[in-house]
Amino acid sequence: MNRFANPTRFMRISAAVLPAIGWLTALLLVVGLVLALFVAPPDYQQGESVRIMFIHVPAAWMALFVYANLALASAAGLIWRHPLAEIAAQEAAPLGAAFTLVCLVTGSLWGQPMWGTWWVWDARLTSVLVMFFLYLGYIALVHAFDDPTRGARAGAILAMVGVVNLPIIKFSVDWWNTLHQPASVFRLGGPTIVLSMLLPLLVMAIAFTILFFWLWLVRIRSAIVARKLRSLRLAGADDFAQLDASGGKPAGSYPS
Amino acid sequence: MTRKRRRLTAVLAGLATLGLATFLVLTAFSDNLVFFYSPSDLKTKHVPFERQLRIGGLVEEHSVKREADGKTIDFRVTDGSNTVAVTFTGGLPDLFREGQGVVAEGVLRRDGSFLASNVLAKHDEKYMPPEVADALKRSGHWQETSASGNAEARK
Amino acid sequence: MENLTHYFAMGGYAAFVWPAYAVALIVLGGMALQSLRAYWRNLRQLETLQQERPGRRRGAR
The missing domain is CATH 1.20.5 (Single alpha-helices involved in coiled-coils or other helix-helix interfaces)
Known part of the structure; x- marks a missing residue:
C-alpha cells in the first residue's frame, strides 16, 4: 500500500505507463466498436436495437466498478489519512458520474423501442439513478468546504454510506419484480448470451475499464501538479510578503 | 498505528x-417495492379494485385478439398458475408478442379483468441471433421463459 | 450505396442506436478531452513557473 502511496514514486511510475495505457484504450475501443457495430449479429427478438447493449451494459458495469474504487480510495483516505488516496477518490467521481450518465441515457434510448417507455420507476432504474445523484452529491460535498481536508473527509463518509447501493443495484432484478430483465452475463449457470454477442460486449467492457484507469491516472497526475503549483505560488507570495516587509527587492524576477 | x-x-x-x-x-x-403484481398475486394479496397498479406476466399463447374497431386488443396474462384477462387500446411496444413478458399499467375491475392504460414489454435475459433461436427451437432445446420474469421465478 | 443506407437504418432503430453511440462519444470523449486539457495546462504552468524561478525548485516546501 505505502509503496504506491508515495506521490513522487506515483508520478514516476504513472508517467512511464501513461502513454501505453492511452494507446491500449484507443486500440481496444476501435476493436470493440468494429465488433459491436459490424460483426455482432442482430438479436432474435430485438433486432438491430440490441447494439445499444454494447454501450449500455459496459457503462453500467463501469458505474458500479468506479464507485467501488471511489469507496475503497475514500476508506483508505479516512483510515490512513493519505493525500494520494484522497486525490484518487476525488478524481474518480467525475468519471463514475460520466459512465452512469451514459448508462442512464443509453438505457432510456433502448427502453423506448423495446419496452415502450423511456423510463419507469422500477427498483433497478431507480437505484442506478440514486447512484448518479450519489456521484453528483459527492462532488458537490467535497467542494462545499473551504478546508479541502474537511471536504475530502465529508465526501469520503458519503461515498462509504453509498456503498450499500451497490448490492441493491446488482440484485434489484432478483429481489423485486422489475421491468428490467435479470443479469445475462454474471449469473449462476453461465451467461445467456451467445458468444458472437458476448465477445463484443466483453471487449467493450475491457476497453471502458482501461479508459477509466487511463483517465483516472491523468486526472490524479493533474491534481498532484495542481497542488504543487499552488504551494509554489504560495511560497512565492510568502517571499514577496517578507521582502516587502523588509523593504528590499525580491531575489527572483517575478512578472508583476 | x-x-x-x-x-x-x-x-x-x-x-x-x-x-x-x-x-x-x-x-x-x-x-x-413491488413494481407489478403477478396474476397469482391478484388472487392472494387483496389487491384493490379500481386503483392504478401494474400487473406482469407472460402474454398467453393464442390469447391476443383484436376487436372490431382495430385499436382495442384483448389478451390474457399468465404466470403459469393463474391468468388475468386484459383489455387495452393504444400502441404496443415492438417486443409485445405472445409468449413474451409484459407489464400492463391500469386498473383491476370488479369482474377480475384488467383495463390497461399502458402496456410495456418485458424482455428476458437471453440474447442470440435469429438463426440460433430457430435452431434451438427445431432441435427441441428451447427453454421457455420463466413465468413472469425474475422475482417470481424463485418461488 | 444501398447497402450503406440499409446499414445506417439499423433495421428501423437508427433513431435509437445512433443517438446512444453519440451520447457515449460526447460524454466520455468530453470527459477525456477535459481531463487531458486540464492536465496539459497544469503541466505547462508548472514548467513556466519553474523556469521563471530556477532557484526555487527545491525551496517550494
Whole structure:
C-alpha cells in the first residue's frame, strides 16, 4: 500500500505507463466498436436495437466498478489519512458520474423501442439513478468546504454510506419484480448470451475499464501538479510578503 | 498505528451498522417495492379494485385478439398458475408478442379483468441471433421463459 | 450505396442506436478531452513557473 502511496514514486511510475495505457484504450475501443457495430449479429427478438447493449451494459458495469474504487480510495483516505488516496477518490467521481450518465441515457434510448417507455420507476432504474445523484452529491460535498481536508473527509463518509447501493443495484432484478430483465452475463449457470454477442460486449467492457484507469491516472497526475503549483505560488507570495516587509527587492524576477 | 487501527475499526463498524440497517429497511419495505403484481398475486394479496397498479406476466399463447374497431386488443396474462384477462387500446411496444413478458399499467375491475392504460414489454435475459433461436427451437432445446420474469421465478 | 443506407437504418432503430453511440462519444470523449486539457495546462504552468524561478525548485516546501 505505502509503496504506491508515495506521490513522487506515483508520478514516476504513472508517467512511464501513461502513454501505453492511452494507446491500449484507443486500440481496444476501435476493436470493440468494429465488433459491436459490424460483426455482432442482430438479436432474435430485438433486432438491430440490441447494439445499444454494447454501450449500455459496459457503462453500467463501469458505474458500479468506479464507485467501488471511489469507496475503497475514500476508506483508505479516512483510515490512513493519505493525500494520494484522497486525490484518487476525488478524481474518480467525475468519471463514475460520466459512465452512469451514459448508462442512464443509453438505457432510456433502448427502453423506448423495446419496452415502450423511456423510463419507469422500477427498483433497478431507480437505484442506478440514486447512484448518479450519489456521484453528483459527492462532488458537490467535497467542494462545499473551504478546508479541502474537511471536504475530502465529508465526501469520503458519503461515498462509504453509498456503498450499500451497490448490492441493491446488482440484485434489484432478483429481489423485486422489475421491468428490467435479470443479469445475462454474471449469473449462476453461465451467461445467456451467445458468444458472437458476448465477445463484443466483453471487449467493450475491457476497453471502458482501461479508459477509466487511463483517465483516472491523468486526472490524479493533474491534481498532484495542481497542488504543487499552488504551494509554489504560495511560497512565492510568502517571499514577496517578507521582502516587502523588509523593504528590499525580491531575489527572483517575478512578472508583476 | 493504534489511531489507524481505531479508524479502521470505526469505518468497518460503521459499514456493518449501515448494511444491517439497510437490510432491515429493505426487508420491511419489500412488499411496497413491488413494481407489478403477478396474476397469482391478484388472487392472494387483496389487491384493490379500481386503483392504478401494474400487473406482469407472460402474454398467453393464442390469447391476443383484436376487436372490431382495430385499436382495442384483448389478451390474457399468465404466470403459469393463474391468468388475468386484459383489455387495452393504444400502441404496443415492438417486443409485445405472445409468449413474451409484459407489464400492463391500469386498473383491476370488479369482474377480475384488467383495463390497461399502458402496456410495456418485458424482455428476458437471453440474447442470440435469429438463426440460433430457430435452431434451438427445431432441435427441441428451447427453454421457455420463466413465468413472469425474475422475482417470481424463485418461488 | 444501398447497402450503406440499409446499414445506417439499423433495421428501423437508427433513431435509437445512433443517438446512444453519440451520447457515449460526447460524454466520455468530453470527459477525456477535459481531463487531458486540464492536465496539459497544469503541466505547462508548472514548467513556466519553474523556469521563471530556477532557484526555487527545491525551496517550494
